[in-house]
Amino acid sequence: MTPNATDSSPALVAIDLGTSSFRAWLLDADGNALDSVQDDLGILKVPSGNFEAVFDDQLCPWFEKHGPLPALASGMIGSRQGWVEAPYVACPAGPKELADHLAVVRTSSSITLHIVPGMNYSDEGVPDVMRGEETQVAGAIADWQLSKVCVLPGTHSKWMLVRDGCIQQFKTFMTGELFSLLVEYSILGRLMEGREFDDAAFERGCRIVMESEGELLSQLFSARTLGLFEQLPLTGIHSYLSGLIICSEIREGLAKFPQLNEAQARPVKLIGDETLLRLYQRAFDLTKSKSELVKGHPVTWGLFEIARAASLIA
């Protein structure tokens, strides 16, 4: 795969190794991708935890062809279960602080791999952590001085406040994981017929949350009873539950990030997989909060930005 093959010289090998996927890009000195590889070898699937074998196997051709390029990785590769632990950096921190705390691995084939640390934040004594999302945000925020709230939906959704060049604080929501568990294993999944998107059902799930005050434990059951009483088509229960849970996250997040009341902080910046972002954007619309999709490749941009801050590239 060669998304943007040009004649420019390679300058950085950028790697994102998460829980369930491996992606790498060969970037030129302007951050353009000259080549890329991807695989489903996330940290949980690396045989015997032998990261070096995966690294060699996937990236050897680039190093053989272009010499010992600098290499920078982000994501779960820096966790305790990853290749080498890159300890969390505390908020507030931005690309500069991340660059100052890179972990380093020297491979037996003499490649030096740098790993971006995760970040932690203490919210009134309760710790929170992330790993990988800080790099996506580093690639998405062109102006780090303005207050910006970024939302990265997913298994463990992250909301972040960026200001004065740093991620000031962030919060994790178990939205995606909870939704999957309820669909797969709970009584709510039993009545569901299919998973096709039903906009009216999604909106209804959102509205039930918007018209209430944090009543998730009881509202969840409505995904069963509305189906039982034929007040919702069984083909719409999946979307209804999705709206209900996503909107619960947004309700909690808006309360947690009052900075969104400041005009300069709006719109919310949505970062991640476009299909999921469209759902969040629909839910934000319903709550009358403006949101904006960040297009492009925040991960590669973020790795490029951090590599520059670390002087790995000119």
Place this chain on the structure above:
Amino acid sequence: MTPNATDSSPALVAIDLGTSSFRAWLLDADGNALDSVQDDLGILKVPSGNFEAVFDDQLCPWFEKHGPLPALASGMIGSRQGWVEAPYVACPAGPKELADHLAVVRTSSSITLHIVPGMNYSDEGVPDVMRGEETQVAGAIADWQLSKVCVLPGTHSKWMLVRDGCIQQFKTFMTGELFSLLVEYSILGRLMEGREFDDAAFERGCRIVMESEGELLSQLFSARTLGLFEQLPLTGIHSYLSGLIICSEIREGLAKFPQLNEAQARPVKLIGDETLLRLYQRAFDLTKSKSELVKGHPVTWGLFEIARAASLIA
């Protein structure tokens, strides 16, 4: 098993057939149990849905010995997946209304089985249902005229308001099911070491909820991060999550049942399995709400009360 063998005559066969258990009692004319049987034959385990075979098998000895006694059953046996459907009765309804809507099955051995209907309630257009809990409450509330709030913790916890001889409204919370799913399948279960009760961890989980406003989706993740940062022993995560989720139910319930602000409605009446009730009582204590355990056998009392209202017994 013969809990209270006396010389009095049997007057009623009382049956509770739920999702996962079968229990029956031979009651005398004062509601005392002369004999009882139990099995794990809940509606999901009845072979080929042949309820009559289970009924005959379990209860035949009583009918053979004492003749065609009236028989009354409650629980999922009256659901669409049960023996015969006993359609929901709408709130407000009490023992009298339940007695007026019993479903009837005539078995091939000429026994007439009556089945207590479930109840439904519409909360601003959103339906809610229960089946079995109405009978427990019927057995627990001696004075149906006073406002009383009953809480029946479980897989799908129920809160009910009783007044003027009727269950006026009720609300289901998916507390128990959500807790089980998170322990079994989520990332939160992975750090847990054991399930022994840790009071300090339980209290901590309760407090984090009490000091906030409906932030369950984000608070759940603290059951992981507190463990990761060694701010909570791994042996306490199970209790911490339990406190967090139970107290979330109580926070939602207290908001949903403002009647608890009236002195006569207090204390909350807790009905069900004593081990679980102790946890709820601890959580209610922490929220400074008074609660009281209903002792004894609410299901048999409820079946007895409804049988009397239906004139099945004198």
